[in-house]
Amino acid sequence: ENRMVTVVTASDLVNVNQLNFIASQEDEAKVLSSARIVRLFSSDRKKVENALENCRLPYGRGDGIKLEDFTLEVYKSFLESLCPRPELSNIFKLQGGKDGALSVDQMTEFINNKQRDPRLNEILYPPLRPAQTHTVMERYQHDQAQLKQGMISVQAFSSYLSSDENGVIPPEKLDQSEDMSFPLSHYFIKSSHNTYLTAGQLAGSSSVEMYRQVLLAGCRCVELDVWKGRTAEEEPVITHGFTMTSEISFKEVIEAIAECAFKTSPFPVILSFENHVDSLKQQAKMAEYCRSIFGDALLIDPLDKYPLESGVPLPSPQELMGKIVIKNKKSHKPSNNTDTKRLTDQPANQSNDPVSPSNNTGEMEAESEEDDDDDDDDGKKVSGDGSAEREAVATEEMSTLVNYVQPTKFNSFEASKTRCYHMSSFVETKALEHLTKSPVEFVEYNKSQLSRIYPKGTRVDSSNFMPQLFWNAGCQLVALNYQTIDLSMQLNLFMFEYNGRSGYRLKPEFMRRPDKHFDPFTENTVDGIVANMLSVKVISGQFLTERRVGVYVEVEMFGLPVDTRRKALKTKTSQNNNAINPVWDEEPIIFKKVILPTLASLRIAAFEEGGKFIGHRIIPVSAIRPGYRYIGLRNEKNQSLILPAVFVYIEVKDYVPDTFADVIEALSNPIRYVNLLEQRSKQLAALTLEDGEEETQTEVGPNDLKSAPLENGLSPAPGPAGHTPIATTPKASAANQQTATTDVPVCTIESLQQTKVYQKEQRRQFKELKELVRRHQKKTSELLREFNNKYKKTARQCSKSRGSCSDSEKDERLQQLRDEQQQQLLALRQEQYYSQKYLQREHIKTVKLTVTFDTGSSKVNSVLKCDFLFPPADGATQQSGGGESQHPDEEAQRHL
Template sequence: MAGAKPGVHALQLKPVSVHEALKKGGKFIKWEEDTSQNVPDRQITLNVDADGFFLYWSVSPNQELEILDISLIRDTRTGKYAKQPKQKTLDLIPSRDENDNLLTIVYGTDLVNVTFYNFVALELNVAKLWVDQLFEMATNKLSQNASRTTYLRKAHTKLTLQAIDGKIPLKNIYKMFSDRKRVDYALDKKHVTAINLEEFTWDFFTGFLDKACGRPELQTILEESGSRNKPFITLDQFTTFLNTKQRDPRLNEVLYPPLKKEQVRQIMENYESPSHLDRDQISLKAFSNYLAGEENNIVPPEKLDLMDDMNQPLSNYFINSSHNTYLTVGQLTGMSSVEMYRQVLLTGCRCIELDCWKGRLPDEEPYITHGFTMTTEISFKEVLEAIAESAFKTSNYPVILSFENHVDSPTQQAKMAEYCKTIFGDALLINPLEKFPLVPEQPLPSPQDLLGKILVKNKKKPDLSVKSLEEAGLKELEPESEEEDTEETAAEMNKPYSDEGTAYREVIATKEMSTLVNYIQPVKFKSFNDAAKKKRVDSSNYMPQLFWNIGCQMVALNFQTPDLPMQLNMGVFEYNGRSGYLLKPEVMRRTDRQFDPFTDSIVDGIVANAFRITVISGQFLSERKVGVIVEVDMFGLPGDAKKRAKTKMSNGNSMDPVWKNEKFFFPQVILPSLASVRISAYEENGRFIGHRVLPVSAIRPGFHYICLKNELNQPLMLPSLLVLTEVWDYIPTEHQKYADALADPI
């Protein structure tokens, strides 16, 4: 799919479907990479539950299963990319074909500290199926953004999988929910330590939740919708509710007309019993289930799909970009890692950095490190092999290799160029596309034109450069630059290679490396003054929004640091199919006008928004019985009227806190297509619970649950917030009376 077309978007995303072979289970040998623990190889049966929530296996009878949350699987590998077991492990396999029996699962909640689970299939043609199916489920965009009901089903499934000898230990329920007294009250189980598995049905679980958490705020919403103290509202009242509270006033009424009663009744049929349907009523329970259901997610599913037009010139997109991709900690010390290239690419990042240095005798193999620091070195060739493996697993759109080339050896640069050609093969774009020659005034090719291609960004030998590239090419802003601030003189450009270090200036590209450079090359950019660039050594990030606001295509961040800027970057690039490319707002792409990012007034041709959010309640925000606070941040242009707000602290209640009159109004969002709202929750001691980043242009108005995510933008199972969001077209105060007259002309 090349991107959005005019009119209503046809959703391409599909829900998770679990292959029968995974539900039935497969026989594997589980082996440990760390031999110091003397853990023996064990034959196990791998299974996936019917909903695709968990991968699990048993070590021995009558013991708890080992369970992996599939949404936290980072990667799956087989063949030469899997971890290689000892020969004694392979000897246990009756039928095998080289590496085709191997299965490695990469798992974790951050990019640096991942865990490898290693298995060997007992039968041929099994491991590949599990690799493909598990990765497809783990990266499913709908399951990564599921409804609150789905996550409650996930919690129920986990508790049932933890049953031992047909009983669910109460300790597991206590661990999942923060208030033990309320758990005991809701279960009404005295002096017992477990619940029979047959008794613990979905209806039993939802009844337990209803009793543990009274949820009076849901009754209030129903009453405000017209129930008049009755436990239901009518079809007419529910229709009015959907077409007023839940409808987006920014929608075109021709393409998206208000719902008719027949359509509303179809929605009711998904949640209500026949007895209420016969009376054209929706009960409080069914109404509550609708609010928590898939049809009422805070972001419509099409916004997670590939929505942007992907046929614009490459420079018209924001590109998800990484700085010093190989680092795992700070800029001065710590380990460099080949694995980081895989992990960063798997997030959807499309521009990665390679700091290349001249290899030493006797091998003279180029390596990657942060020059003149105490960071470790990794093999240049191994990095390219990792890139080739992972470049297009998450996104098929082009990958840019940003070389910082300090290899002052023509022989080794030639070796680097040859490695690029042999390892990447046809994926490496060497010659410009026929339709997009390197001539002045010629637009760059689009992401769609470059599908599945790897582009090299490197300094180009002067006589091979094309001036038009400097005019049409991409600008990149990185956290710190190792180039000197002065212009390189002609004498410096022609300085012969030497054995001296080149930490403060990249070397001149040889002919071999220059031939790999086409549409993108670094150009010295002097419009910004980063005063801290020589002082920051801790791999912290600057706020990318500041640079998106002024049109920077590649804002390169330290992916190993999950700070607020990185969380924002992860959240923003989750959209448009997690392709790694986001089309800039139209006002930034126009050549006939200049956009002022510091404006505090309405921009011609842009409909500004007003946004209001009411934080109503929280659900299962922490496993600890603590107070909780919710923060709301608006990231947009400097001229937007308000930036941050926060609720009062809940009174020692993290299980089901309810806030009153916590309304936060953002009266003017000048450029909604470039603005995002971040809703985050913290314990009273400041400990981060979870957050969610929502584009203003994608937010559905109305009552919705916001299911929270961790720092890596992976979904949390239980923590959620019930909010009321309101978004409408901004109208200046001086024009409000005319707008009111048009809305109500009689």
């Protein structure tokens, strides 16, 4: 026992091989040969030997390393010496690391600014505080002296980046985190097609073990093609009809399902029967096996809360937990004597004759896979799964087992709205036709009823269609050939890896709510869904392959048709045949607008230079974490490869159109935005001064109230504290000083503010300025809307004419539009600025004259005080001792 190691390998889900390694002695099993480690990294023998020597480990051909000496820390040190990571040192320095260490504050800033998801709510998910960062550092910084000083070393920083805590997917997303209390039709359900097959559709072997493996993989809907057994025992069998595939016992399959149905997931399992058994006796056996072997797990009677009535929704996975639901044809009337005689009298050893639909008087029109198939290659009707026979009449024994999943032939979306417990199966070609012609109606149909999509009959090699096509339409049971691990199956495995591998994934809200309508082919933002911007920069790779070959990485996106981008990025092939630690550090690939992140996924795959697949990882966009992350690669079966990884930098945030980028920047950093506006106002102020004017500054007391500035920096109220001081000339200041020395009675500022004339004029001016600002904002919005339409129209034209319009030409045309808009907005901004300034100056002069004429004998002092409240807007001077002032009409004319 202590000297044996067993390695299990498998080419598929059934053919499992075991390889046993046995040491001659127990002591020998506890020693690791140095030569084997050198051979493992055979690309550079000298480099491996130097790394072992740096770790004080023996490296000679006949030397061995004791397992107790080869600890995890020694192993990490060995890898660091074997594969130095200069890119990590550069990142460390960019964060401010000095003398080989980062402080707590620097580490906090790094986690909050680089590693935190900006899409998260800051109240529910607040940024880390220094105390919390220190707790994180304690898990990786083993040097207690540095830890007490609040510092983290490069090695500890590297350990943090490669830890599970810094994984690209939040751990809670892998756990069961979705609400399971909605109707069954509101979930994507992991489904299998022709589950019994291990290879092709025509001559492949059938295996009971496939049902065990598929259920253990989390599948919640399996298919059983049942045919009449020809043996003397008259036992029903499962096989692919009219092909050379082998047969397996129906009873053994039911026993395997009962054994493994709820090992991985407790949620309901749907058995999709394709029943070709035209023997009353054998159908009775089928029903009896289901009842006796499944026992209480078999759902026979509908739940009291969910009767089989029109308008009643399907029960939820939570309410059906631990239950097995059967999908089979259902008879709603007692079978007549003709049907009973036809099913009973037929000998078991005769070939199965097709059941005539005209004789099905005791049965509703029900679907079967062959009903929807359009593949008629050889002139006769062939079913969608390769068989050429309709299903048999359902006996009463089998009909009583069917409740919430009753198959019916699909006629139209309008005719299918009545009963939620009716469902239809579509061959992929027919489903694609419905999706193309009636996408919105297809989505609406899937809100209340189940639909099952299965591969077309010409896929005799058991290949798969792309499931993303039908997830986009809300189809629940997208059934695939589990024996073929192609890209389609890999996407399916990724999809159901989350939510605790329960086999159920909750559909997006707009695919469930009756008041929402969704078009899978939309190119616009979905109502209630915030689009995302995603950027991926491939920095380096680690231990991608042991071969001395160049490697490269591809990045692609799957989702809605508008979001999908196949092979969006392909890095250069690594130099010097370096596959151990290649460095690319190329320009990032930017997915500027991902309309539906909840159904979009990012695939990162590594290949050898000849195109040989190394590994990949598929990640949901809605759950991806930004920052510096290691992407651990997996094989075709979604199994971890342990060492191979790709190091990337990811940026993800809410999508903002270019036209509103400045607005979002202002909201995210308002202080900087206000400072920028003030700076622009000062720069423009020099252009507004006229000959003889000089800028003066007026000090405002700390207790003066100020109104919030508008977008242009002005106050909405023309009160004393809200006005920007207007320049006065030295001559006017001298006149004011002489006036102040006279013995005329002085009117105080408070008394002037209390006059009815002043208050009335103030209200009028406020309304007038407010109306001007409103008109300006409306004009700006119209300009932005006009540009937005032009931008979309140009982008659409370029997309339609891809052959004649390259990406560079498209970018150039869009950039010209952006430059044109910027110039128009600048011109409009300047025009609005000058008009508001002029209106304010006119307001000031009007108030001055109004208060002057109203105060009578206190004219001079009133003007003086008004100058203090509202400094003159121009270079006109005020004469002392009854001197003449410029007429307001002449002054206004001069300004114009």
